[in-house]
Every structure is written in structure tokens, then in C-alpha cells.
Amino acid sequence: MLWQERFELNTMRLTDFDIYRDLLKEKSGLIITQDKIYLLESRLGPVAKKWGYPGLEALTLALQGAPKPELVNDVVEAMTTNETSFFRDTRPFDQFKAVILPKIMEKRAATKKIRIWCAAASSGQEPYSLVMILEEMKAKLPGWKVEILATDISNDILAQARQGVYTQFEVQRGLPIQMLMTHFVQDGDKWQISDAVKKQVTFQKFNLLDNMSALGRFDIIFCRNVLIYFDEPTKRGVLERMAKQCENDGFLLLGGAETVLGITEEWRLLPEQRGLYVRKDSPHLTTAPAVSKTASA
Amino acid sequence: MKSCLVVDDSRVVRKVARRIAEDLGFSCIEAEDGKQAYEACQKSMPDAILLDWNMPVMSGIEFLEKLRQMEGGSYPKVVFCTTENNVAHIKRALQAGANEYIMKPFDSEIIENKFRQVGLIEG
CATH class of the missing domain: 1.10.155 (Chemotaxis Receptor Methyltransferase Cher; domain 1)
Known part of the structure; x- marks a missing residue:
């Protein structure tokens, strides 16, 4: 009560x-x-x-x-809530480095192009974290073009994201000190992310309830900690429309408290990878045993 | 159980930091300055060191430089925790062998985060 x-x-x-x-x-x-x-x-x-x-x-x-x-x-x-931090939850970023990128790089070896969508980018920490990881891995990505589209429903928060200015408190939540030294410039009691990082992210206002087709197709979609605020039909709608915007060998990352289970059949959990999903027709699901047809009456 | 040496000349900060480290599963010892910290490390190397910069007798940075020259002194993960928040100080600390750096004021979440980043806690 x-x-x-x-x-x-x-x-x-x-x-x-x-x-x-x-x-x-x-x-x-x-x-x-x-x-x-x-x-x-x-x-x-x-x-x-x-x-x-x-x-x-x-x-x-x-x-x-x-x-x-x-x-x-x-x-x-x-x-609409805007809680976020650099490398929030760690796990999805470890998966991005260790699982997703190697698989996608294998699949895109010919085009050397990767498209990433941060679907609830808030004040920018998630897309900027991805850029910093990609910078670390630069030596393994010669000639590759990685496009990061970061969207949010809020204009105010996107303006903050574009500015890329963070408080001392914000840069200490999840951001390793070495990365702070490499990618930020101190400005009084604030920390400004470098132009080199900023220019690798495109920010755009977008409502997840709207038609997604104009955004194009993506190899990797981060949609974390936003579905929890939706009811089930809305979750289903967003997830199913996202599946259409994802390449069939692409990936979807959800937040720690989110799942597709019981909501839609369009996405499958990648075995042994919490929070990491692939399309139901994904080639990455090959570990699933093929069911041999037995004679039926 | 992993051990954490909390080095700060403020009794209040030591108490707060100790409580946070204990909640993270560390057994704690305290030192009021770099000299005491050095002596504690001579007796037994801790797994983690939370280190203030400005202290009487021996500063945090002096202690860190000495520590890294000690036998077994490269083992502890050292996390600075100081009001010194400019790039020059941070770079100097990293050069001297600090693993992470916290700018005061801090909270339990920041310490937990930094401890995780340097591999002191898992997950």
C-alpha cells in the first residue's frame, strides 16, 4: 500500500x-x-x-x-530515464570484444564494414565506450570502417551526448584511468571527450516506437535497459522490428534484466552468452544439434 | 581472503574506505602515512592498496616508488585515492606504477568498479 x-x-x-x-x-x-x-x-x-x-x-x-x-x-x-555509465555492466563490452567482433570480422572480411546501433544511447557513454574499445583494437582493424549510430528519444540528452562533457563522478564510473588519460581533456572540474572519439559517433533522435526501416540494417544492436520500461506488446513490437533491421548474422545485446524469452521467437540467446542474442535464422546457431527426422506413422 | 592496505592520514577516510573494502570481501589493515605503509608491506604484501597522495612523513607517490622496488612489490594492485585530480598528477602516478586512480570524493560504487577493473574482484 x-x-x-x-x-x-x-x-x-x-x-x-x-x-x-x-x-x-x-x-x-x-x-x-x-x-x-x-x-x-x-x-x-x-x-x-x-x-x-x-x-x-x-x-x-x-x-x-x-x-x-x-x-x-x-x-x-x-x-524517460537516463541512467548510464561508461562500460556499464562490463559484460556486454567484454562480449563485444571477445565474441561479437571476431565473428563479425570473419563474416565481413570482404567489405570491411560494420554498422552498430546504440538504440538508447542516453548521454553517450555507451557509444563512446565502443569507440574506445575499437581504438584499442585498431591494430587488428586496418582498413575497416565502423559506423556507430546512437539514438535516443530525448533531444536534451542527445545534446549532452554530442557535447561529450562529463563530471568527475561520471568519468570514474566504469572508465579505466588509462582511457581517461588517452581520450579525454580536462577542462576545470569537467572532462571533455576528444574530437577523435566524438567524430566516430552519429547521434540522431529516434523513438523506438517509430518505423525503423529508414535507419538501415545493422550488424550489432545495443538495446540495453530500455525494454524494461515497456509493456509486453511494446517489447515484442520493438524486438521484432529490430530483428528486421539486423543482418541475419548480426547480434543484439540487451540489458541485464531483459530477455526475449516468452516475448518473441525472432531472437535466440547465443548459447552460454548471457544477454547476447542472434536472429532465429542466424548462422551462429550452428551448435544446435540438427534434429534427424525419424519415421513417422 | 584477500587483503587491502588502506593508506590515508585522515582517520575518517580510512574508516569509510575500510568499510567499503570489507564489504567487498577484503580484510583490511590501515596505515597513516607512506612510512607506515612501507613497514606494513615489509611484514606482508597485501593484495590491494588504497593510497592517498598527500600525507606527512612519506607521501603516497614516494611510497609507491619505493614499493615497486621492493621484493614482491610489483604484486599489489595500487589504487590511488586522492583529491589531486589533474592530469599531471594522474600521469605521474601511472608512471610510478599505480594500477588505477580515484579522484575524491568517491563512493563504494567507484571503489568496487576500480577494484573490478584491476582484477581484484571478479564479475
């Missing part, structure tokens, strides 16, 4: 909550439950202020009328 206690402490009416719940679901796929009322209040306060509303109630009223798309956009951006 925690949410009820919170509700009594807070001013938001349940009918108001429903307005935000429906709006966020429709515009971003984000599912919010009543225990997140406190989050609505803390994050939307600044939006109300920015638009000159005296408080959350006035903002809610405005949203019930015919709100400007920019206002709706601000609300959605404020509510």
Missing part, C-alpha cells in the same frame, strides 16, 4: 495520474505505475516552470486541452 501512503502525501489526483500514464504510454511506450507519482512530481515540476505554469495542476490542465507538441515532447523527455 505504499503508493497510497505516497498518494496521500502528494497532491496529484489519480485522474491526473491517468492522463500522464496514457500520454507516456502512447508517445514513448513508457509504462508508469502509481508508485512513480513522486517521480512525475519531481521531474515535471521543472517542465511546468519552463512553460510558465504555476504548478503541476496547471500543466496537467494544459495537457488535457490541445497541447503544443513541444510541451508533450518536454513531458516525455523529462520522464
Whole structure:
């Protein structure tokens, strides 16, 4: 009954909550439950202020009328979470180095081109981490062209990502000191990622609920810690559309608490690789024993 | 059980760092300055050393340079943990043989992260 206690402490009416719940679901796929009322209040306060509303109630009223798309956009951006860090969780980056890149390099030996999509790139730590790994492996990648597309639903967070300026706290979360020395320049109490790293990432606004075909096809898709905020049909839709954007020998990485199991048949877990998925028709699934047909009656 | 030597002239910082290292499964010993740390290493080489820079008697960097010349002194993973946060200090520390570098203020997550990066903890 925690949410009820919170509700009594807070001013938001349940009918108001429903307005935000429906709006966020429709515009971003984000599912919010009543225990997140406190989050609505803390994050939307600044939006109300920015638009000159005296408080959350006035903002809610405005949203019930015919709100400007920019206002709706601000609300959605404020509510979509942006927690991230360099080399977050370590494992996917180890897999990228040790499993994915060797396999993809074997498959793309003729074209020497690799396309990577960071589908919820937030403030840029994930794509920049990938660039830093690729820089480390440079000697093994002569003549290769690796394109990294980094998308997020939030314009504000993408602007931050493009700037590539991080606090001392942020650069200490997951980033080895050697990489900080190699790829960053200190600017007062902030750390600025080098232009050499920045220019290897293309940032673009994209909503995962939208049609993905214009993005083209990818060899590797990072889609971590975003599906957890979606309901099951939305997860399924995103995963199945992503499968269409992935080369049949490509890879998908999900977050630690995410899975395709019970959601879609389009992706299969790569055996013994937690969080790493391949398409159901992937050549990397050859370890699965071929089922011999037995005579049937 | 792995051991961690916590070197800092502030009793409060030692206490905080010790608590974090113990939570990560280390047995801890403390030293108030580089000299005490050096003596502790002569008795027994720890697996990890959390090292402050500015201390009376012997600074962190002096201690590190001496440590790396000791017999068995290349074994401990040394993580600097200091308010010195500029590139010159960091580069000097790495040159002297530091494995990682934490700029204060720190929290348990940062220490855990750095310990993992240098292979002191797994996963």
C-alpha cells in the first residue's frame, strides 16, 4: 500500500495520474505505475516552470486541452530515464570484444564494414565506450570502417551526448584511468571527450516506437535497459522490428534484466552468452544439434 | 581472503574506505602515512592498496616508488585515492606504477568498479 501512503502525501489526483500514464504510454511506450507519482512530481515540476505554469495542476490542465507538441515532447523527455555509465555492466563490452567482433570480422572480411546501433544511447557513454574499445583494437582493424549510430528519444540528452562533457563522478564510473588519460581533456572540474572519439559517433533522435526501416540494417544492436520500461506488446513490437533491421548474422545485446524469452521467437540467446542474442535464422546457431527426422506413422 | 592496505592520514577516510573494502570481501589493515605503509608491506604484501597522495612523513607517490622496488612489490594492485585530480598528477602516478586512480570524493560504487577493473574482484 505504499503508493497510497505516497498518494496521500502528494497532491496529484489519480485522474491526473491517468492522463500522464496514457500520454507516456502512447508517445514513448513508457509504462508508469502509481508508485512513480513522486517521480512525475519531481521531474515535471521543472517542465511546468519552463512553460510558465504555476504548478503541476496547471500543466496537467494544459495537457488535457490541445497541447503544443513541444510541451508533450518536454513531458516525455523529462520522464524517460537516463541512467548510464561508461562500460556499464562490463559484460556486454567484454562480449563485444571477445565474441561479437571476431565473428563479425570473419563474416565481413570482404567489405570491411560494420554498422552498430546504440538504440538508447542516453548521454553517450555507451557509444563512446565502443569507440574506445575499437581504438584499442585498431591494430587488428586496418582498413575497416565502423559506423556507430546512437539514438535516443530525448533531444536534451542527445545534446549532452554530442557535447561529450562529463563530471568527475561520471568519468570514474566504469572508465579505466588509462582511457581517461588517452581520450579525454580536462577542462576545470569537467572532462571533455576528444574530437577523435566524438567524430566516430552519429547521434540522431529516434523513438523506438517509430518505423525503423529508414535507419538501415545493422550488424550489432545495443538495446540495453530500455525494454524494461515497456509493456509486453511494446517489447515484442520493438524486438521484432529490430530483428528486421539486423543482418541475419548480426547480434543484439540487451540489458541485464531483459530477455526475449516468452516475448518473441525472432531472437535466440547465443548459447552460454548471457544477454547476447542472434536472429532465429542466424548462422551462429550452428551448435544446435540438427534434429534427424525419424519415421513417422 | 584477500587483503587491502588502506593508506590515508585522515582517520575518517580510512574508516569509510575500510568499510567499503570489507564489504567487498577484503580484510583490511590501515596505515597513516607512506612510512607506515612501507613497514606494513615489509611484514606482508597485501593484495590491494588504497593510497592517498598527500600525507606527512612519506607521501603516497614516494611510497609507491619505493614499493615497486621492493621484493614482491610489483604484486599489489595500487589504487590511488586522492583529491589531486589533474592530469599531471594522474600521469605521474601511472608512471610510478599505480594500477588505477580515484579522484575524491568517491563512493563504494567507484571503489568496487576500480577494484573490478584491476582484477581484484571478479564479475
